[in-house]
Amino acid sequence: MLKVNNIDVFYGNIHALKDVSIEVNESEIVTLIGANGAGKSTLLKTLSGLLKPKSGTISYLSQQINGKQAQAIVKSGISHVPEGRRVFSNMTVEENLELGAYLRKDRDGIKKDIANVYDLFPILGERRKQQSGTLSGGEQQMLAMGRALMAKPKLLLLDEPSMGLAPLIVKQIFEIIQMVNQQGTTVLLVEQNANMALSIADRAYVIETGKIVLSGTAKELQESEQVKAAYLGAL
Amino acid sequence: MEWIQQLVNGISVGSIYALIALGYTMVYGIIKLINFAHGDVFMLGAFIGFFAITRWDVGFLPALIISMVLCAIIGVIIERVAYKRLRSATRIAALITAIGVSFLIEYTMIFFRGPGLETYPEVLPNTSIDVFGVSVSSKSILILIVTIILMILLQFIVHKTKIGKAMRAVSLDADAARLMGINVDNTISATFAIGSALAGAAGVIFGAYYTRIEPLMGVLPGLKAFIAAVLGGIGNIPGAMVGGLVLGVVETVVSAFGFSLWRDAAAFIILILILILKPSGLFGKNTREKV
Numbered sequence: 001m002l003k004v005n006n007i008d009v010f011y012g013n014i015h016a017l018k019d020v021s022i023e024v025n026e027s028e029i030v031t032l033i034g035a036n037g038a039g040k041s042t043l044l045k046t047l048s049g050l051l052k053p054k055s056g057t058i059s060y061l062s063q064q065i066n067g068k069q070a071q072a073i074v075k076s077g078i079s080h081v082p083e084g085r086r087v088f089s090n091m092t093v094e095e096n097l098e099l100g101a102y103l104r105k106d107r108d109g110i111k112k113d114i115a116n117v118y119d120l121f122p123i124l125g126e127r128r129k130q131q132s133g134t135l136s137g138g139e140q141q142m143l144a145m146g147r148a149l150m151a152k153p154k155l156l157l158l159d160e161p162s163m164g165l166a167p168l169i170v171k172q173i174f175e176i177i178q179m180v181n182q183q184g185t186t187v188l189l190v191e192q193n194a195n196m197a198l199s200i201a202d203r204a205y206v207i208e209t210g211k212i213v214l215s216g217t218a219k220e221l222q223e224s225e226q227v228k229a230a231y232l233g234a235l
Numbered sequence: 236m237e238w239i240q241q242l243v244n245g246i247s248v249g250s251i252y253a254l255i256a257l258g259y260t261m262v263y264g265i266i267k268l269i270n271f272a273h274g275d276v277f278m279l280g281a282f283i284g285f286f287a288i289t290r291w292d293v294g295f296l297p298a299l300i301i302s303m304v305l306c307a308i309i310g311v312i313i314e315r316v317a318y319k320r321l322r323s324a325t326r327i328a329a330l331i332t333a334i335g336v337s338f339l340i341e342y343t344m345i346f347f348r349g350p351g352l353e354t355y356p357e358v359l360p361n362t363s364i365d366v367f368g369v370s371v372s373s374k375s376i377l378i379l380i381v382t383i384i385l386m387i388l389l390q391f392i393v394h395k396t397k398i399g400k401a402m403r404a405v406s407l408d409a410d411a412a413r414l415m416g417i418n419v420d421n422t423i424s425a426t427f428a429i430g431s432a433l434a435g436a437a438g439v440i441f442g443a444y445y446t447r448i449e450p451l452m453g454v455l456p457g458l459k460a461f462i463a464a465v466l467g468g469i470g471n472i473p474g475a476m477v478g479g480l481v482l483g484v485v486e487t488v489v490s491a492f493g494f495s496l497w498r499d500a501a502a503f504i505i506l507i508l509i510l511i512l513k514p515s516g517l518f519g520k521n522t523r524e525k526v
Contacts, residue, residue, distance in 0.1 A: 070414060071413065071418050074414065074415065075416060082410070082411060082414060086410070086411040087411075088404050088407045088408060090407055091404070098400065099400055099404050099412075099415045102397070102416045102417055103416040147415070151415070
């Protein structure tokens, strides 16, 4: 579904991604794990068109999307839930969801999908008229995910959904990620919480200082000594 | 009773400031630029209205609409030509460019038609209307009505339409807006178009009210509208409306007390006070954040 071939991405002079290649197949959950500053978010930003790769190609559904504008990429079915949720804080929950459907024109479908999001995250339904900046971190994460789903993505990019959340909320969010995936959305999940990420993923990549250093099925990586030592802690 | 007349006058002046201040505040909200050329778009609006009325012989309302449309186009051209390429430049570079655009518009106008005054024809009925026993000029009332309609229209656009929601989203977080599929460039252009259209409307209203227009007429009202925007909290739309009205009323009150020479000074004293006491303005943006 998504094929990233040997991309290099720079932030000014910093070589943030070095010759990175990954692949995501339809209906998979693929996770990318790595430490702070390894280049995880950079990769997602490049996929969603916020950054342009200096070299290499990104193909999605056998179309080349590197260098395309962000809005074209959203239109083609890739939604990105950014790190730190980035909800529109001075707007209500419902307005945030409406903006998620910005490129859609089917009013009835949008209404139905807002209702679906409220089914998935009942707390958002209760707070639909509340300004999203007043929500708790977990609720904001749910809103950011709901907002991304409003675009009806085929591929959902999630950037550290567990960041700063209580373990119980993280568990809830990960269950919802699995649910979304079972309903047919392919997921590329970026995480520092390697334990949680590997427990729901089909396949995984490990990134270190801009390079992919390991890849395999989630099970293989869970058992790999290298991953255990570096990311799963002393178990 | 004279007080009420003065108050109405103050609100009329204030509504002109408010219309210009809206453009300042919207543009600042979305690209964090103080668009100092905005007062000159107001001036162009006044002249466009003047030409429409005298050459094409149209009435006040058609002149207002023609001026708004042309000013919207001018605003977008200014943004695309001068500011767009400076998006990632330092803010001071963009600010200096804005001042440059301002001078360019003023002196191009003077170059082509000279610095002389032009007198607006009487386009609004000028009679006294009795409102609750107080005589108020019909001009003031009409201007107030037009301004209120424009402000309601703006509120509707910003809160209910798709482009309005996009504008708010971009001003809150441009990258997140991109991820929603919002075309940030077009949204910024739309903001300039709407702000400039309001300045154009203010220009025609100014001409019809004060009758005299000239190429440098935008400088002082532009600065005052900027003060109004800061007073209300820059980036805040209701704030700009209230700031404009407050400024207009304060100025009129200062004049009514017999200190007309201090009128302009009053505006700048307000600016200084607000910057010292509450730099975020009366309605300063309170971005509630929770981590």
